[in-house]
Amino acid sequence: MKIFAIEEALNRLNAGEVVAIPTETVYGLAAKIDSKAGIEKIFSTKQRPFFDPLIVHVSSKKMAETLTKDWSPLADFLADHFWPGPLTLVLPKAEHVHGMITSGLESVGIRMPKHTLTLGLIDRVGVPLAAPSANRFGKTSPTTAEHVRQEFPNQDILILDGGACEVGLESTVLSIQRQDSQYQLCLLRAGAIKKSDLENALASKNFNFQFVESAAKGQAPGQMKHHYMPEIPLVLVIGKTNEADILHQSQRQILQLPDQIEGVKIIKPKKFETLRRLELPNEATAAARLLYSELRSVSQTADLDLIYFLIEPHHQAEDWKAVMDRMTKAASLILDSEMGNSR
Ligand code: TXA
Ligand code: MG
Numbered sequence: 001m002k003i004f005a006i007e008e009a010l011n012r013l014n015a016g017e018v019v020a021i022p023t024e025t026v027y028g029l030a031a032k033i034d035s036k037a038g039i040e041k042i043f044s045t046k047q048r049p050f051f052d053p054l055i056v057h058v059s060s061k062k063m064a065e066t067l068t069k070d071w072s073p074l075a076d077f078l079a080d081h082f083w084p085g086p087l088t089l090v091l092p093k094a095e096h097v098h099g100m101i102t103s104g105l106e107s108v109g110i111r112m113p114k115h116t117l118t119l120g121l122i123d124r125v126g127v128p129l130a131a132p133s134a135n136r137f138g139k140t141s142p143t144t145a146e147h148v149r150q151e152f153p154n155q156d157i158l159i160l161d162g163g164a165c166e167v168g169l170e171s172t173v174l175s176i177q178r179q180d181s182q183y184q185l186c187l188l189r190a191g192a193i194k195k196s197d198l199e200n201a202l203a204s205k206n207f208n209f210q211f212v213e214s215a216a217k218g219q220a221p222g223q224m225k226h227h228y229m230p231e232i233p234l235v236l237v238i239g240k241t242n243e244a245d246i247l248h249q250s251q252r253q254i255l256q257l258p259d260q261i262e263g264v265k266i267i268k269p270k271k272f273e274t275l276r277r278l279e280l281p282n283e284a285t286a287a288a289r290l291l292y293s294e295l296r297s298v299s300q301t302a303d304l305d306l307i308y309f310l311i312e313p314h315h316q317a318e319d320w321k322a323v324m325d326r327m328t329k330a331a332s333l334i335l336d337s338e339m340g341n342s343r
Contacts, residue, residue, distance in 0.1 A: 022162025023113035026141040028131030053103040054130040059122035084114035090175035138264035168289035183209035190322040228330040230299040239337035275306040284319035
């Protein structure tokens, strides 16, 4: 069955079609980087704006090197250390990488996913695969094949079923630039590989590097404030409050939001009567694995108007950074009972 699916995936990719692929982070919607038709199909299928660049997936370091003008010793070290795994390296792009993939930027995001099915497929194709997460633009990323099916119900998309994603959140995105003799590292997206993991790994080497805090303008497109949104509003709650108050405050504030922010439709329920608390494990890795699937299943509950999540002190820890980043972007509102309301 799987062998057949790989053959079919190969045929479709070669014909300029898209194929949904499993990775350890989330499912991706893939096309060959040398297929203009395939790349266009990624954007049209996802209804994704062209300003949001795609990550290119490779099955070997050698393949990664072909995509960049500057495969530096530091990039090589991080690839050895963290690949295959949830780390995307943003490096100066090679000439042949199409501007549609990079949104016209001079850099390209590259990663080697940790999933045997997908690594095998890329090997067979022999060409890197561009793949954003396999969800409609702005929506919750899929962590199972069934989620991908739900995202694109009326489209004939081949989905390679590789089981539930082990990590559950998108990769860490790290930009590497060389300035004079120093490497400038910038974390563009939080993920399972934390800043301290990178620092610990680099501590064993003598690279001259520094982390720079904020990306230069235009360096980090696709960092929209509203992303990963479930089908009914998610409200983050800080401090002591009660459910009646959450409903009341949410109704007042969500109805005042614009209908659309950064191209993402803001969902406004007709009534604010029923709500459900989103519960996640106390341990961050387990919470990351479950976040998207829980958001999906809770938002499919019949007759539910609102989901809320209580932010607790332990969510401030570095381990929770990626989960809280996604949670904040998925939220329509943050209610802070002590500080007044934000967002
Ligand atoms: O875990 C992942 O990274 C998943 C799986 C499928 O590999 N992919 C994923 O792709 O999350 P996507 O399209 O949902 O997110 C891509 C993001 C962009 O929105 C942008 O923030 C960053 O990666 N990115 C990609 N290329 C970049 C570049 N050249 N410069 C800056 N940021 C870039
Ligand atoms: Mg995405």
